[in-house]
Amino acid sequence: MSEIEQHRGGSQLTLTTDQAWWSEKQIAALGQLGVAGASNGDLAVFMHVAQRTGLDPFARQIHMIERQGKWTIQTGIDGFRLVARRAVDRAGETLAIGPSEWCADDGQWRDVWLAEGPPAAARVTVYRNGQAFPGTALWREYVQTKRDGNVTHMWATRGAGQLAKCAEALALRKAFPMDLAGVYTTDELERDQRQPASRRTGGLGAALNAEQPPPDEEPVEGEVVEQPASAES
Known part of the structure; x- marks a missing residue:
């Protein structure tokens, strides 16, 4: 089967x-x-x-x-995680996903985003069999807007989380290029x-x-x- x-x-x-x-x-x-x-x-x-x-x-x-x-x-991002988990299980490898981090224009990374405005960047590191694969996403490159130019509701209300998902997707794609290519x-x-x-x-x-x-x-x-x-x- x-x-x-x-x-x-x-x-x-x-x-x-x-x-x-x-x-x-x-x-x-x-x-x-x-x-x-x-x-x-x-x-x-x-x-x-x-x-x-x-x-x-x-x-x-x-x-x-x-x-x-x-x-x-x-x-969804859960689909990325599932594909990655199945890949390491087949290969007998290990998988770990590090915590999300965010920074403002000052470049100082924080483990929680408490500011009212959006972060400038987010990063997540994926560890496949002990090897680190970092992913960094910039707000200006990923924020989604509607036809009128305003930020979409999800990005306006949960922008830090949305940007962190982009960073995690980048890291997972680096760690699993054959499984997540394209x-x-x-x-x-x-x-x-x-x-x-x-x-x-x-x-x-x-x-x-x-x-x-x-x-x-x-x-x-x-x-x-x-x-x-x-x-x-």
Whole structure:
């Protein structure tokens, strides 16, 4: 039994590691999850990434969402941690994730962020088999804004935590380049600009002959993406 099957318990929605294409039941479930306009090529990539990472799209461990006219594959920071944990377990290695730290413009690192304004940077170090892999994220490079230029609600209210997740994702990607290559969290991306479903064509959307309502403008917290969104508006 494959690793994915073991985690899914062999249900009819189980995506196996040797599966060549989505089953009819899986296609129907993907439609319910909002993947209604992806092309067959996008769906093929989604299957490959789900099989490679061992994350279950039907348990909402991994998602495919349209951004700026392109479909991106995403998971939360917990998905990163799960992929890393499975990798070290297979290799008989050790894994430790250090505490988050933040600093202001003075460059002095703090183990807790108490200031009213946002931090200038956050850093997290991942230790794989004793080797340190630090990740540092700058606020000016990762803060997300809405179409009107204002900071999104999540970043305005939980900015220190959001920035720390970006730093941890960077560190995990350094420590596990083969397992997390090309995968990014939503927190690492620029403003979300997904299109309404009425503008989507072909692929699963055509097969289902159904439109989904446009998603919320706020990004989904803590997602991970197979490729970063374009910087163009």
